[in-house]
Amino acid sequence: MENKSDFGLIGLAVMGQNLVLNVESRGFQVSVYNRTGSVTDEFVSAHPDKKLVGTQSLEEFVQSLARPRKVMIMVKAGGPVDAVIESLIPLLEEGDIIIDGGNSLYTDTERRDAWLEKEGLRFIGAGVSGGEEGARKGPSIMPGGPESTWDVMKPIFESISAKVDGEACVTHIGPGGAGHYVKMIHNGIEYGDMQLICEAYSIFKAAGFTAEELAAVFTEWNNGDLESYLIQITAEIFKQNDPETGAPIVDVILDTAGQKGTGRWTIMNAVENAVVISTINAAVEARILSSMKEKRVDASTQLEGPKVELSVEKAALVDKVRDALYASKIISYAQGLDLIATTGEQKGWNLDLAAIAAIWRGGCIIRARFLNRITDAYRNNAELSNLMLDPFFKDVLNKNQQNWREVVALAVSNGIPVPAFSASLGYYDSYRNERLSANLLQAQRDFFGAHTYERTDKPRGEFFHTDWPEVID
Numbered sequence: 238m239e240n241k242s243d244f245g246l247i248g249l250a251v252m253g254q255n256l257v258l259n260v261e262s263r264g265f266q267v268s269v270y271n272r273t274g275s276v277t278d279e280f281v282s283a284h285p286d287k288k289l290v291g292t293q294s295l296e297e298f299v300q301s302l303a304r305p306r307k308v309m310i311m312v313k314a315g316g317p318v319d320a321v322i323e324s325l326i327p328l329l330e331e332g333d334i335i336i337d338g339g340n341s342l343y344t345d346t347e348r349r350d351a352w353l354e355k356e357g358l359r360f361i362g363a364g365v366s367g368g369e370e371g372a373r374k375g376p377s378i379m380p381g382g383p384e385s386t387w388d389v390m391k392p393i394f395e396s397i398s399a400k401v402d403g404e405a406c407v408t409h410i411g412p413g414g415a416g417h418y419v420k421m422i423h424n425g426i427e428y429g430d431m432q433l434i435c436e437a438y439s440i441f442k443a444a445g446f447t448a449e450e451l452a453a454v455f456t457e458w459n460n461g462d463l464e465s466y467l468i469q470i471t472a473e474i475f476k477q478n479d480p481e482t483g484a485p486i487v488d489v490i491l492d493t494a495g496q497k498g499t500g501r502w503t504i505m506n507a508v509e510n511a512v513v514i515s516t517i518n519a520a521v522e523a524r525i526l527s528s529m530k531e532k533r534v535d536a537s538t539q540l541e542g543p544k545v546e547l548s549v550e551k552a553a554l555v556d557k558v559r560d561a562l563y564a565s566k567i568i569s570y571a572q573g574l575d576l577i578a579t580t581g582e583q584k585g586w587n588l589d590l591a592a593i594a595a596i597w598r599g600g601c602i603i604r605a606r607f608l609n610r611i612t613d614a615y616r617n618n619a620e621l622s623n624l625m626l627d628p629f630f631k632d633v634l635n636k637n638q639q640n641w642r643e644v645v646a647l648a649v650s651n652g653i654p655v656p657a658f659s660a661s662l663g664y665y666d667s668y669r670n671e672r673l674s675a676n677l678l679q680a681q682r683d684f685f686g687a688h689t690y691e692r693t694d695k696p697r698g699e700f701f702h703t704d705w706p707e708v709i710d
């Protein structure tokens with residue numbers, strides 16, 4: 238080999254292959270390695286005109302790289318990442334950099350960060366979003382790790398990332414696991430967006446919309462406030478017919494959703510931090526319920542619901558559902574960003590919410606027009622306590638809330654499950670209520686456990702107890 242490569246990547250599945258082609262297209266020579274060697278051979282020979290160096294052993298791979306070596310791991314999250322790192326450690330030299338670009342759990346990234354530091358190696362845990370197309374043309378990248386290591390990686394990451402208004406969709410998120418943490422919440426928000434779209438679809442389905450009509454609705458929405466990658470691909474999905482049956486493909490796809498774990502990790506983290514992310518929670522649970530196909534089929538013959546009667550005119554329904562979707566989406570982002578802010582503060586990560594929203598504007602699965610507004614909201618007020626209270630979003634919520642209620646009421650009265658729409662509205666109504674029913678809850682706690690309560694007519698922080706009567710069973 239004449240020249241050493243600028244960059245190396247391990248793991249040539251869909252993300253790895255496309256990232257390699259992206260990096261190479263920016264003028265870098267890239268060495269590649271995959272556990273199954275035939276994949277490497279096929280990949281390199283499929284691109285004879287590219288500056289790629291295929292290697293069949295990790296020794297050969299490491300030796301092919303210029304120092305400090307920059308090795309990106311793009312393998313299945315979990316054990317495989319540890320296995321690859323384990324094998325790399327004896328081969329790398331002080332100051333070399335390992336980048337884990339997979340969907341690793343951020344606490345694993347924190348552990349690996351400490352482990353590699355002891356080994357004299359540098360480590361970046363980077364969330365990468367955009368799927369196959371994003372990886373190839375420009376993903377959104379969320380790197381975490383030491384600032385000094387980021388400085389070394391910055392030119393490559395900036396050149397391969399998506400660009401919006403001339404700004405690269407990558408920023409140094411923070412130390413240690415901060416990058417993978419933000420990617421995890423990005424995925425939680427992705428779950429929320431997808432579920433909300435599916436709920437809009439289920440209402441339209443019940444109202445008798447054809448796939449063609451659905452394609453038209455989503456295409457129209459993609460020209461307005463809801464413009465986003467997920468709305469765009471949804472419109473395309475409705476246009477696609479199944480070659481076998483000729484039916485719309487969406488009608489022949491089984492209604493059981495898969496999930497790889499990032500959504501579940503998000504809600505576990507929210508519970509640990511006492512942050513409400515009810516929209517994302519509903520989205521994760523909706524996937525779980527969808528996967529219980531046999532139980533649902535059985536229950537469908539036993540549990541009754543109302544007769545479906547959606548008497549709303551189609552055009553009016555489209556407007557109402559659009560407003561409900563937009564309002565619910567704002568709530569979902571408000572919750573996700575609240576979780577990021579809370580954890581960031583607790584971890585001392587010094588996270589910049591405006592910068593995070595800005596790098597989600599392009600390349601990633603949740604890219605959307607309204608992320609410009611979110612970026613502005615935090616640029617205008619970095620201390621914003623909740624996205625709902627930003628002047629722009631407050632206006633949208635105030636304007637949309639009536640239609641949002643009508644859509645939830647319509648769905649509930651027709652037995653159409655809308656757990657994410659309802660959870661979002663429940664959050665909105667709880668958050669905006671000056672007085673909730675928790676006074677009664679406190680009385681109950683004090684009744685059975687002498688847990689005490691605060692009083693409306695006394696300063697906060699003073700606790701009282703009532704001698705409740707004994708209850709005779």
Ligand SMILES: NC(=O)C1=CN([C@@H]2O[C@H](COP(=O)(O)OP(=O)(O)OC[C@H]3O[C@@H](n4cnc5c(N)ncnc54)[C@H](OP(=O)(O)O)[C@@H]3O)[C@@H](O)[C@H]2O)C=CC1
Nearest residue numbers: 248249250251252253272273311312313314317339340368
């Ligand atoms: N697919 C997507 O849209 C996105 C995926 N991601 C994340 O990026 C990472 C890569 O994703 P994707 O490209 O889909 O690939 P997969 O998650 O399907 O992983 C497959 C790759 O991992 C390798 N691998 C699995 N186990 C081991 C092991 N024990 N040792 C070494 N290599 C191993 C495989 O090698 P072999 O060929 O030998 O089996 C193959 O190269 C994952 O963490 C994923 O969650 C992030 C964003 C989007």
Ligand SMILES: O=C(CO)[C@H](O)[C@H](O)COP(=O)(O)O
Nearest residue numbers: 340366367496497498499602
């Ligand atoms: O990270 C991603 C996009 O940002 C991946 O597409 C992820 O695999 C999607 O999650 P799931 O498989 O759980 O739906």
